Amino acid sequence: MAETAQARFASVEAFLRHAALLKTSPEATQRRVLVCLGTGCMASGAREVAAALERALAALPAERRVALNLCMKKTGCHGFCEKGPLVVLWPEATFYKGVKPKDVPELVERGIVGGEVIERLLYVDPKTGKPVEKYGAIDFYARQTRIAMRNIGLMDPANLDDYLLRDGYQALAKVLAGWSPEQVLKEIEQAKLRGRGGGGFDAGRKWRSCKSAKGTPRYLICNGDEGDPGAFMDRSLMEGDPHGVIEGMAIAAFALETREGTIYVRQEYPLAVEHLERAIADARARGLLGERILGTDFSFDIQIARGGGAFVCGESSALMRSVEGKVGEPRAKYVHATDKGLWDKPTVLNNVETFVNVPRIVEKGAAWYASIGTARSKGTKAFALTGKVKNTGLVEVEMGTSLREIIFGAGGGMLVDGPKGAFKAVQTGGPSGGCLPESLLDLPVDFDSLTDAGSMMGSGGMIVMDHSTCMVDVARYFLSFLTDESCGKCVPCREGLYQMYRILSRIAEGQGTEADLAKIEDLSQAVAVGSLCALGKSGPTPVLSTLRYFRHEYEAHIKEKRCPAGVCKALITYSIDTSACDGCGACLAACASDAITGTPKKGETFQINTLQCDKCGACAAVCKRGAVAIS
Amino acid sequence: MSAQSQPQFPPVDLAATEAILARYAAEPKHLISVLQDLQLHYRYLPREALERVGAALGVPLAKVYGVATFYKAFSLTPRGEKILRVCTGTACHIRGAPLILSELQSRLKIAAGETTPDLRFSLEAVNCVGACALAPVVMENDTAHGNLSVTKVRRLVRSGAAGSRGRGSAELPRPDDSPAKKAEESEES
Ligand SMILES: Cc1cc2nc3c(=O)[nH]c(=O)nc-3n(C[C@H](O)[C@H](O)[C@H](O)COP(=O)(O)O)c2cc1C
Ligand code: FES
Numbered sequence: 001m002a003e004t005a006q007a008r009f010a011s012v013e014a015f016l017r018h019a020a021l022l023k024t025s026p027e028a029t030q031r032r033v034l035v036c037l038g039t040g041c042m043a044s045g046a047r048e049v050a051a052a053l054e055r056a057l058a059a060l061p062a063e064r065r066v067a068l069n070l071c072m073k074k075t076g077c078h079g080f081c082e083k084g085p086l087v088v089l090w091p092e093a094t095f096y097k098g099v100k101p102k103d104v105p106e107l108v109e110r111g112i113v114g115g116e117v118i119e120r121l122l123y124v125d126p127k128t129g130k131p132v133e134k135y136g137a138i139d140f141y142a143r144q145t146r147i148a149m150r151n152i153g154l155m156d157p158a159n160l161d162d163y164l165l166r167d168g169y170q171a172l173a174k175v176l177a178g179w180s181p182e183q184v185l186k187e188i189e190q191a192k193l194r195g196r197g198g199g200g201f202d203a204g205r206k207w208r209s210c211k212s213a214k215g216t217p218r219y220l221i222c223n224g225d226e227g228d229p230g231a232f233m234d235r236s237l238m239e240g241d242p243h244g245v246i247e248g249m250a251i252a253a254f255a256l257e258t259r260e261g262t263i264y265v266r267q268e269y270p271l272a273v274e275h276l277e278r279a280i281a282d283a284r285a286r287g288l289l290g291e292r293i294l295g296t297d298f299s300f301d302i303q304i305a306r307g308g309g310a311f312v313c314g315e316s317s318a319l320m321r322s323v324e325g326k327v328g329e330p331r332a333k334y335v336h337a338t339d340k341g342l343w344d345k346p347t348v349l350n351n352v353e354t355f356v357n358v359p360r361i362v363e364k365g366a367a368w369y370a371s372i373g374t375a376r377s378k379g380t381k382a383f384a385l386t387g388k389v390k391n392t393g394l395v396e397v398e399m400g401t402s403l404r405e406i407i408f409g410a411g412g413g414m415l416v417d418g419p420k421g422a423f424k425a426v427q428t429g430g431p432s433g434g435c436l437p438e439s440l441l442d443l444p445v446d447f448d449s450l451t452d453a454g455s456m457m458g459s460g461g462m463i464v465m466d467h468s469t470c471m472v473d474v475a476r477y478f479l480s481f482l483t484d485e486s487c488g489k490c491v492p493c494r495e496g497l498y499q500m501y502r503i504l505s506r507i508a509e510g511q512g513t514e515a516d517l518a519k520i521e522d523l524s525q526a527v528a529v530g531s532l533c534a535l536g537k538s539g540p541t542p543v544l545s546t547l548r549y550f551r552h553e554y555e556a557h558i559k560e561k562r563c564p565a566g567v568c569k570a571l572i573t574y575s576i577d578t579s580a581c582d583g584c585g586a587c588l589a590a591c592a593s594d595a596i597t598g599t600p601k602k603g604e605t606f607q608i609n610t611l612q613c614d615k616c617g618a619c620a621a622v623c624k625r626g627a628v629a630i631s
Numbered sequence: 632m633s634a635q636s637q638p639q640f641p642p643v644d645l646a647a648t649e650a651i652l653a654r655y656a657a658e659p660k661h662l663i664s665v666l667q668d669l670q671l672h673y674r675y676l677p678r679e680a681l682e683r684v685g686a687a688l689g690v691p692l693a694k695v696y697g698v699a700t701f702y703k704a705f706s707l708t709p710r711g712e713k714i715l716r717v718c719t720g721t722a723c724h725i726r727g728a729p730l731i732l733s734e735l736q737s738r739l740k741i742a743a744g745e746t747t748p749d750l751r752f753s754l755e756a757v758n759c760v761g762a763c764a765l766a767p768v769v770m771e772n773d774t775a776h777g778n779l780s781v782t783k784v785r786r787l788v789r790s791g792a793a794g795s796r797g798r799g800s801a802e803l804p805r806p807d808d809s810p811a812k813k814a815e816e817s818e819e820s
Contacts, residue, residue, distance in 0.1 A: 309704040
């Protein structure tokens with residue numbers, strides 16, 4: 001590719017000259033057709049759309065193409081995954097959703113060449129029922145403040161010049177042009193940047209303690225393990241803005257005076273590895289990584305380590321063992337990674353999103369950054385909004401934004417109408433976090449408020465639940481997740497969580513007693529105190545939070561042998577409401593256990609043999625008339 | 632793994648192991664990377680290869696096995712050509728993943744974690760594949776299929792386990808010859 005063939009920047013000045021030149025080049029003023037090739041859009045067929053667009057644009061007569069001054073960019077995730085495949089025309093910011101290959105000819109002819117707006121591909125605001133033309137006018141985006149995700153979706157992640165056009169590597173150049181490492185450290189400290197990986201630890205403080213620890217070399221690691229189920233912002237960052245991660249790491253390395261960096265990427269994210277590898281190679285070729293960066297005395301390089309599919313490897317000490325090629329078992333917490341981390345040397349580990357914030361802080365200043373957010377949580381946080389909400393996707397908002405604003409503002413409200421579809425809880429913080437009820441919807445979201453409410457920020461998963469979700473089942477789900485992922489090294493976590501799982505299973509099966517609840521609370525204490533790492537320590541949180549806010553659901557399971565949400569199999573029965581059934585036979589086809597009898601025919605109805613029924617719910621899921629009743 | 636679905640171990644060609652080992656310095660720290668490449672190549676970790684890797688990197692075989700069994704990415708038995716990973720992450724769980732999983736289990740006649748005897752399919756239940764906005768999700772090798780319903784899963788399986796979006800002819804075992812089968816065909820036509 002052209003950009004790797006281009007020469008290394010011999011100095012900071014040479015870099016700045018090139019960047020300035022780029023801004024006045026024809027490239028900078030090109031109209032862009034941005035096609036999202038994030039994982040979500042790809043699952044909805046974006047690759048086919050991109051190919052069709054490429055063909056259609058190439059088929060335009062050459063002079064036409066020149067006159068249009070067009071280029072097509074395959075971008076990272078825009079965040080609005082639910083509505084994919086997405087195509088955005090830039091700079092006019094026309095936003096098309098759900099684009100199919102068959103829409104492409106019209107899109108090119110009318111939309112791009114003709115300059116018209118194609119109404120049927122626009123996003124329709126569910127509140128007003130009116131189509132919205134511009135990217136920024138859509139509620140989902142209008143309510144966001146994008147700092148970490150500033151570039152995603154607007155550029156080609158595989159193209160370094162594209163990143164430079166968006167002021168990429170300006171922060172690194174600024175630092176190399178005359179800052180001291182101490183100055184960078186101070187800036188990050190004053191910005192009060194807190195780690196986005198879960199705990200919210202002060203990044204500046206972490207860097208400082210690593211730097212004052214004895215021993216060299218120092219190591220720098222980026223945590224791209226993203227193990228929390230329901231979170232995918234780090235994936236989007238690594239896939240959609242890999243240079244942003246690299247630049248953030250390079251600035252951190254400068255402050256820490258270290259030469260070696262590692263990005264630990266989750267095994268499930270091959271595209272992230274691909275994009276990062278490419279970006280690292282490009283940065284190296286241009287003198288932005290490697291020996292004597294931009295002609296200065298600062299040298300730093302990055303390697304990639306792929307994870308092996310173990311949740312616990314997201315934990316700091318386990319991750320470092322894994323990078324060393326060993327089994328990922330955590331260490332006791334009194335050994336600090338900043339003292340003895342990778343290869344027992346002082347090490348800084350930060351999350352992907354933490355690093356991506358760094359260049360912006362350097363560029364715009366600590367004061368600017370510290371002016372955003374709440375008193376103790378600065379800046380923004382990216383959330384993965386999922387579950388029973390209309391607009392699922394990635395939402396980046398200022399710290400302190402209320403849950404209500406996120407879920408009902410950007411999120412567009414609940415997915416399903418009716419009482420079953422009403423808001424019940426939102427789960428934050430993954431397996432270390434909890435479920436928050438409706439009464440806390442006005443909670444301003446930051447690190448501390450979530451912890452005080454009995455949940456956690458975690459990596460930013462936000463899973464919205466309605467009344468068809470059972471809280472006992474959710475708590476049991478997390479325990480099953482954690483017992484599965486516990487590395488087994490320490491007893492409280494390995495055995496304690498398992499016993500809690502058994503008790504919850506008993507309750508879900510209608511065999512629970514009131515004494516069980518006290519037993520769970522006891523065990524929770526023991527596990528929280530006795531476990532070696534935070535997997536166990538915070539493992540009881542999902543249970544405790546559901547007990548705190550949804551105790552009545554546990555009681556319904558125990559005392560009334562009833563699952564109010566209709567989820568726990570042992571406590572529900574399926575039947576067919578003959579007055580609603582129209583005899584279509586969909587349920588008959590769906591049933592894998594031969595529990596349904598009847599003949600598919602208009603006017604006939606079906607019956608469910610409850611003895612045969614294994615309560616999988618397939619019939620209810622396929623019935624278009626809602627004739628399958630759960631009681 | 633049930634005896635019935637115990638797959639056959641194909642003969643192992645160690646040339647590939649040597650080629651993979653040649654990519655890395657002979658140091659213990661490269662163990663996981665080497666195993667990842669082996670897994671990609673053989674679709675499992677053959678014992679012969681592990682012995683060779685242990686000797687080459689200077690890691691005792693017991694430690695090699697320790698790592699190979701700790702990480703979920705590795706398998707000691709051959710996996711199928713198509714690996715269907717059903718996401719059971721939280722977002723998928725509350726949007727119907729358990730149902731999707733049971734549907735696939737009964738269609739493929741294997742439990743999660745197993746491989747069909749003809750080595751064509753492996754079924755896995757995994758935690759979050761990072762496409763949560765499209766829950767529930769099933770990955771077919773590296774391709775994500777989102778917003779699945781029982782009907783869509785059935786179509787996916789019938790079209791040769793999703794080979795190409797919608798089309799393809801490879802047939803998969805049906806659950807059985809129940810009367811449901813007929814109705815199913817009429818419903819989807
Ligand atoms: C079981 C467990 C899993 C974790 N998984 C992740 C993860 O996937 N990504 C991450 O950034 N941090 C994860 N963490 C937190 C890390 O240990 C560490 O605190 C973090 O990466 C530090 O970066 P930060 O200060 O920038 O947040 C996990 C912690 C635990 C205990
Ligand atoms: S929870 Fe299923 S993809 Fe994330």
